[in-house]
Amino acid sequence: MVFKRSPAITREQVLEALKDVQDPELHRSIVELDMVRDIAIAGGHVGVHAVLTISGCPLKDTIVDSIKSRVASLPGVDRVEVHLGVMNPEERQALIQKLRGGQGPTRPSPFLSGESPTNVIAVASGKGGVGKSTVTVNVAVALSRLGYRVGVIDADVYGFSIPRMLGVSGRPTIIDQMIIPLERDGIRVISIGFMLPGEDEAVVWRGPMLHKALTTFISEVHWGELDYLLMDLPPGTGDVSLSIAQTLPKASMLIVTTPQAAAAKVAQRSAKMAEKVNMAVVGVVENMSYFQPSADGDRIYLFGQGGGRLLAEALGVPLLGEIPIDLALREGGDNGQPLVMARPDSPVAQALVEVARKLAALVPTPAAVSGAR
Numbered sequence: 493m494v495f496k497r498s499p500a501i502t503r504e505q506v507l508e509a510l511k512d513v514q515d516p517e518l519h520r521s522i523v524e525l526d527m528v529r530d531i532a533i534a535g536g537h538v539g540v541h542a543v544l545t546i547s548g549c550p551l552k553d554t555i556v557d558s559i560k561s562r563v564a565s566l567p568g569v570d571r572v573e574v575h576l577g578v579m580n581p582e583e584r585q586a587l588i589q590k591l592r593g594g595q596g597p598t599r600p601s602p603f604l605s606g607e608s609p610t611n612v613i614a615v616a617s618g619k620g621g622v623g624k625s626t627v628t629v630n631v632a633v634a635l636s637r638l639g640y641r642v643g644v645i646d647a648d649v650y651g652f653s654i655p656r657m658l659g660v661s662g663r664p665t666i667i668d669q670m671i672i673p674l675e676r677d678g679i680r681v682i683s684i685g686f687m688l689p690g691e692d693e694a695v696v697w698r699g700p701m702l703h704k705a706l707t708t709f710i711s712e713v714h715w716g717e718l719d720y721l722l723m724d725l726p727p728g729t730g731d732v733s734l735s736i737a738q739t740l741p742k743a744s745m746l747i748v749t750t751p752q753a754a755a756a757k758v759a760q761r762s763a764k765m766a767e768k769v770n771m772a773v774v775g776v777v778e779n780m781s782y783f784q785p786s787a788d789g790d791r792i793y794l795f796g797q798g799g800g801r802l803l804a805e806a807l808g809v810p811l812l813g814e815i816p817i818d819l820a821l822r823e824g825g826d827n828g829q830p831l832v833m834a835r836p837d838s839p840v841a842q843a844l845v846e847v848a849r850k851l852a853a854l855v856p857t858p859a860a861v862s863g864a865r
């Protein structure tokens with residue numbers, strides 16, 4: 493009888509396999525991030541010693557499972573043991589530097605210096621309650637479903653609603669000063685709501701602190717590589733909007749309005765503000781355009797008609813969509829199940845996907861510009 497012995501497993505093979513294992517929060521290979529400290533091989537038995545960024549890493553089980561399954565898939569491996577440790581402060585600093593593109597901690601964020609390839613789109617309105625957050629969340633989901641890498645900043649620090657609408661809660665991991673955004677279906681999210689002790693806590697910050705919070709969201713959050721970073725603004729033309737416009741030289745603005753002429757007039761002020769600070773307005777979305785009780789019923793124009801088109805014409809930008817009043821859209825927001833995620837084929841979700849498509853065409857990613865996408 494001839495025994496077929498598998499060839500001995502090598503350290504290189506294990507390392508190669510581990511290159512496929514990503515840190516679930518940092519989205520980079522654990523090998524690339526120098527998180528693999530040691531590999532021990534004895535026959536078919538492989539031991540991996542990996543170091544995590546911080547000791548309470550909430551996703552450590554995920555990392556262990558992916559190491560185990562990836563290494564176990566190598567021929568000849570019959571047992572995998574994972575031993576976890578924690579990086580020392582120097583290793584952590586080295587990792588942060590690596591994540592920041594090999595630059596020292598004093599280098600300004602590429603967002604702030606205008607060098608980032610990510611398209612930042614601020615979603616604004618004149619009046620409150622017109623549906624900015626609803627549009628932000630659903631367009632974010634739509635862009636993500638179209639294959640783009642998407643992040644959302646909840647810049648409405650007083651009236652934040654993104655955590656509830658996107659159905660994300662928890663505390664972001666902080667590695668030294670680097671904040672790791674939370675995620676929902678691959679969409680990276682940051683909100684002041686994740687930092688407060690309780691959900692009903694009020695934010696009592698004033699201007700300078702607000703500005704600081706927003707710059708932190710932009711410069712100290714590890715967004716990784718993104719195609720689009722959507723920013724849900726508070727209503728009006730207040731300090732937050734100005735602050736962002738001044739901080740982010742390359743952000744553009746998407747304006748949401750309801751169909752009343754009066755609302756469109758107020759929204760125009762946001763556009764004026766954008767113009768003053770050299771921010772380009774990319775388009776207008778009219779929300780709550782009409783209500784249609786049944787598919788074959790008449791449309792009821794509860795809030796009048798034409799405001800979105802008027803505003804778009806006045807600004808010389810395209811009208812990207814007219815979103816009707818829809819019960820499921822509202823419920824999706826309340827339940828953290830955005831309509832575009834829960835019922836992507838519904839006509840209202842499709843109208844929002846169309847907004848995302850048009851937006852992506854107007855503000856293309858560098859890959860799209862060069863024809864790679």
Ligand SMILES: Nc1ncnc2c1ncn2[C@@H]1O[C@H](COP(=O)(O)OP(=O)(O)OP(=O)(O)O)[C@@H](O)[C@H]1O
Binds near residue numbers: 621648
């Ligand atoms: N097209 C729509 N159909 C039905 N309900 C909607 C629609 N758009 C928004 N809503 C609901 O209206 C309310 C206000 O919407 P949303 O919070 O998105 O507005 P906002 O402009 O972000 O408000 P704020 O100015 O307070 O930030 C929410 O309850 C939302 O679910």
Ligand SMILES: [Mg+2]
Binds near residue numbers: 624625653725
């Ligand atoms: Mg809002």
